[in-house]
Amino acid sequence: MDLLLNVLLGVVVAATPLVFASIGELVAEKSGVLNLGVEGMMIVGAIAAFAGTVASGSYVVGILTGALAGAAMAALFGVLTLTLMSNQVACGLALTLFGLGLSALIGQAYSGVSLPQFPRLDIPVLSEIPFVGPLIFGQDALVYLSFALVAAVAWFLTRTRAGLVLRAVGENHDAAHGIGYPVIAIRYLAVMFGGACAGLGGAYLSLVQTPLWVEKMTAGRGWIALALVVFASWRPLRVLGGAYLFGGITIMQLHSQALGLKIDAQILSMLPYIATIVVLVVISRDRVKMKLNAPSCLGKVFYATS
Amino acid sequence: MKRAFRMFAALGAALTLALGATAAAQAADPLKVAFVYVGPIGDHGWSYQHDVGRKAVEREFGDKVKVSYVENVSEGPDAERVIAQLAQGGADLIFTTSFGFMNPTIKVASRFPKVKFEHATGFKTAKNVSIYNARFYEGRYIAGIISAKLSKTGTIGYIASFPIPEVVMGINAAYLGAKTVNPDIKIKTIWVSSWFDPGKESDAAKALADQGADVLMQHTDSPAAMKFAEERGIHAFGQASDMAAFGPKAQLTSILDDWNYYYIDRVKAVMDGTWATKDTWDGLKEKMVELAPYGPAVPEDVRTLADATKAKIISGELHPFTGPINKQDGSPWLKAGEKASDKDLLSMNFFVQGVEGSLPK
CATH class of the missing domain: 3.40.50.2300 (Response regulator)
Known part of the structure; x- marks a missing residue:
């Protein structure tokens, strides 16, 4: 029972950065912008959050710095692709490379610096319930925030007028422009929201999961977040499920190795990727629905014609 | 188009000549030693430790050597370009410090027979390529x-x-x-x-x-x-x-890992003209592992x-x-x-x- 609880607690830690990064990217993509720079925004968020926390001594300040830094990176991407109308794929890749370099530069002063363990929000009484208590009521604030964000995004996209407008911009920017919606401004906001979320994902990595700063510490998580969005067919709850599935199998394969199961480590290492892709592809195999969910203008440059 | 190409070729030839000339001029100058790292020197591990060795060389020989390094060199074609550039730039001795630099090192070494190369953790040697590793x-x-x-x-x-x-x-x-x-x-x-x-x-x-x-x-x-x-x-x-x-x-x-004495020895060997291909696998005894x-x-x-x-x-x-x-x-x-x-x-x-x-x- 203890082992199971530990496994599940580990899953939450492994999944949360992915939840943040992919839910942000989902919003950006729903507005029609493909930002491949998630990895870059995440790593800049990671160092900014770490530096902010070290400088101010406050986790709240640090987390906000991380989110702002991610949003600033996204704004840069916006200037390039929305205002200057450059190719989104190329700019996204450039943003990742830039982010890795920039974070290494800022991070030089922070390698070897240590932070204390991130505090858990132990909700009194409830967190003392055996098993369920620590799992559901004993997480840190960022985990609760990640769930709240997913719920908020799901609600925003499907239940609010603003969400409808955002989706309209992603489906057909010319029509949205024709009706009079500020396509570029809406996309800026969506992209910057995505950046802030990626920054939070990075912050979780450097403040909670490890907690330390080392160069290139995102190690490809931004790319996984990107893939999750597509395989979850742009549905917030599936993104959440996909992130937990991926995190879950990652942790489980580590545990099964430690248990000494006679399965090749390479196969176990592949499992999270394969299982997540297979499951998400299977649940979203309906091509008609898939098409309905995929933003039609994804990755297309918008020229205001009139 | 053709003309442009010719101009380009001429420029290239001039550049090569100029580089050759500087290399010759530097023969009497301090020994040029270069290091190639796979990671950042701030990785708190492998590359950091090699850089400690580089600094030891600088301390030991002062202005008798001119030491340079390139960090964050990815293993593969990039490595070959970097190593070749260092050799072309007149380096006399080049340390390449990751397993994946093995083939690029061997390749570049065959093009620059006068330059000495030292490759860490590999298993291929050549007339001007030595290898070294530690008994971790x-x-x-x-x-x-x-x-x-x-x-x-x-x-x-x-x-x-x-x-x-x-x-x-x-x-x-x-x-x-x-x-x-x-x-x-x-x-x-x-x-x-x-x-x-x-x-x-x-x-x-x-x-x-x-x-x-x-x-x-x-x-x-x-x-x-x-x-x-x-x-x-x-x-x-x-x-x-x-x-x-x-x-x-x-x-x-x-x-x-302590590479200091090895680096100092090898630089000295080049200065004395006693450098020869060597396969080194040192441990606690030689203090390469500590x-x-x-x-x-x-x-x-x-x-x-x-x-x-x-x-x-x-x-x-x-x-x-x-x-x-x-x-x-x-x-x-x-x-x-x-x-x-x-x-x-x-x-x-x-x-x-x-x-x-x-x-x-």
Whole structure:
């Protein structure tokens, strides 16, 4: 029972950065912008959050710095692709490379610096319930925030007028422009929201999961977040499920190795990727629905014609 | 178009001439030594340690040498370009410090026969290419002894990267060391399939601790596991450089790489004109492998035991891989008293009897 609880607690830690990064990217993509720079925004968020926390001594300040830094990176991407109308794929890749370099530069002063363990929000009484208590009521604030964000995004996209407008911009920017919606401004906001979320994902990595700063510490998580969005067919709850599935199998394969199961480590290492892709592809195999969910203008440059 | 091309070619030729001229002019100038690193010098591990060696060369020879380095060079075509550029720029001696630089080094070396090359951890030599490596397994054997002494659960956790001989050798050495203290010791291994993924290394450390390991060893490059051990209140060994900053209470010791004397020797050899192709595999004896100062958790008697073991390895009285040793499946490998040959070690692809888990093939 203890082992199971530990496994599940580990899953939450492994999944949360992915939840943040992919839910942000989902919003950006729903507005029609493909930002491949998630990895870059995440790593800049990671160092900014770490530096902010070290400088101010406050986790709240640090987390906000991380989110702002991610949003600033996204704004840069916006200037390039929305205002200057450059190719989104190329700019996204450039943003990742830039982010890795920039974070290494800022991070030089922070390698070897240590932070204390991130505090858990132990909700009194409830967190003392055996098993369920620590799992559901004993997480840190960022985990609760990640769930709240997913719920908020799901609600925003499907239940609010603003969400409808955002989706309209992603489906057909010319029509949205024709009706009079500020396509570029809406996309800026969506992209910057995505950046802030990626920054939070990075912050979780450097403040909670490890907690330390080392160069290139995102190690490809931004790319996984990107893939999750597509395989979850742009549905917030599936993104959440996909992130937990991926995190879950990652942790489980580590545990099964430690248990000494006679399965090749390479196969176990592949499992999270394969299982997540297979499951998400299977649940979203309906091509008609898939098409309905995929933003039609994804990755297309918008020229205001009139 | 054609004309433009011709102009370009002429320009190229002029440039080559100019470069050749500077190279000739520099013959009387300080010896030019260059280093190529795979990671950032701030990685707190492998590349950092090589850079310490570079600084030692600078200190030793002062203005008799001109030292430069390139960091973050990825293994592959990029490496060849960087090494060639350094050779072209008039470097007399180039150290390439990662396994993956092997083929690029050999390739560039054949184009610049007058430049001397030194490649770390590889196995290909040439007329102007030497190789050097350290016997990390000697340090890991001692780490195994210390961990068995300190483990209350009798379980050691090992975070491994890839099943190459270097890593397999380390796990076997640690187990054999631990077994001399506690015959029932268990070693649990997790392969994270990466040299560097702090998040995953931390998750693996957590999984090992959850399953009862109270001493962690790693053959991955980030200090994440050390940091985790500090928080969990268990112990760990650092990798490549001293990681005490990340685990002041947790670190028992680190297995350090010390390249300083080797670099100084080789630079001197080039200056004296005695440089020749060499295959170096040094260990504790030559101090290429060292142990960081013991952490506060290591009690006096364990320190004495570890020091005594170290002294025996240095004197040659003890070889970590001395028979009788069986392979994991029970088939015999070394007869009683037989010592493993370097060739056997460098191609090791099996666990010894007693190590749990399967070795990925």
